Amino acid sequence: MGTERNVLVTGGNRGIGRAIAEEFLAAGHRVAVTARSGEGPAGALTVRADVTDAASLDAAFTAVEAEYGPVEVVVANAGITRDTLLLRMSEDDFTEVIDTNLTGAFRTVKRASKGMLKARFGRIILISSVVGLYGSAGQVNYSASKAALVGMARSLTRELGGRGITANVVAPGFIETDMTAALPDEQQAQYKASIPAGRFASPSEVARVVTWIAGDDAGYISGAVIPVDGGLGMGH
Ligand SMILES: NC(=O)c1ccc[n+]([C@@H]2O[C@H](COP(=O)([O-])OP(=O)(O)OC[C@H]3O[C@@H](n4cnc5c(N)ncnc54)[C@H](OP(=O)(O)O)[C@@H]3O)[C@@H](O)[C@H]2O)c1
Numbered sequence: 001m002g003t004e005r006n007v008l009v010t011g012g013n014r015g016i017g018r019a020i021a022e023e024f025l026a027a028g029h030r031v032a033v034t035a036r037s038g039e040g041p042a043g044a045l046t047v048r049a050d051v052t053d054a055a056s057l058d059a060a061f062t063a064v065e066a067e068y069g070p071v072e073v074v075v076a077n078a079g080i081t082r083d084t085l086l087l088r089m090s091e092d093d094f095t096e097v098i099d100t101n102l103t104g105a106f107r108t109v110k111r112a113s114k115g116m117l118k119a120r121f122g123r124i125i126l127i128s129s130v131v132g133l134y135g136s137a138g139q140v141n142y143s144a145s146k147a148a149l150v151g152m153a154r155s156l157t158r159e160l161g162g163r164g165i166t167a168n169v170v171a172p173g174f175i176e177t178d179m180t181a182a183l184p185d186e187q188q189a190q191y192k193a194s195i196p197a198g199r200f201a202s203p204s205e206v207a208r209v210v211t212w213i214a215g216d217d218a219g220y221i222s223g224a225v226i227p228v229d230g231g232l233g234m235g236h
């Protein structure tokens with residue numbers, strides 16, 4: 001394995017975040033997850049945090065730093081959907097999604113950057129979505145929040161790139177988690193028909209890309225958008 005790192009994943013109690021935590025653990029890293037409820041996988045340190053609350057994130061980072069030392073790899077994964085068509089979308093539907101998916105990533109990265117700047121090393125990974133650049137009817141709020149993460153990673157790259165810090169976006173397509181299980185069967189079938197791979201992916205297929213981009217072999221990759229979508233978003 002490569003260098004052992006201190007890793008923090010937001011929303012690591014279930015879904016893709018949990019799979020990411022498991023993959024880092026399997027590769028021998030020290031892993032912490034934030035959770036609003038429940039626990040991360042065995043072997044990970046679980047700390048309570050809500051990404052819409054900067055103070056709770058600050059306390060979570062402080063607890064992780066006390067246990068492991070500075071966070072070297074941060075994965076901003078926590079996210080929500082509030083899908084509905086534009087004319088039915090309330091301002092709350094819009095701002096709640098932005099507050100969690102976009103401002104939540106900003107709060108997480110800002111707090112993580114303190115230790116990374118001091119260490120002159122860091123790996124920032126933002127979990128976006130294929131719909132950020134592809135677009136999706138009924139997801140004006142969600143796709144806007146996910147597209148914005150691309151601008152964030154690229155600005156972070158320009159601002160922090162000279163300090164040994166990389167910032168990349170991983171853009172999953174259709175992954176089998178609670179988030180997608182909530183979609184109607186008809187919509188799931190439509191998606192499947194439009195994915196060149198002809199199938200959905202497991203969370204671990206995203207997780208293995210995240211651990212690779214955080215690893216020693218990926219130190220010269222920054223500001224990239226890495227699709228894990230079976231070809232769905234090609235060219236976007
Ligand atoms: N599934 C997909 O097909 C897919 C595709 C593209 C991108 N993504 C992205 O991948 C990420 C993970 O998605 P998933 O499918 O694993 O979703 P999920 O199964 O619904 O899990 C979402 C995770 O985010 C956490 N979370 C939500 N709001 C939070 C908040 N305010 N503060 C702290 N944690 C919060 C949840 O915590 P609680 O358990 O406490 O609610 C949970 O751990 C999201 O950013 C999502 O947009 C998913």
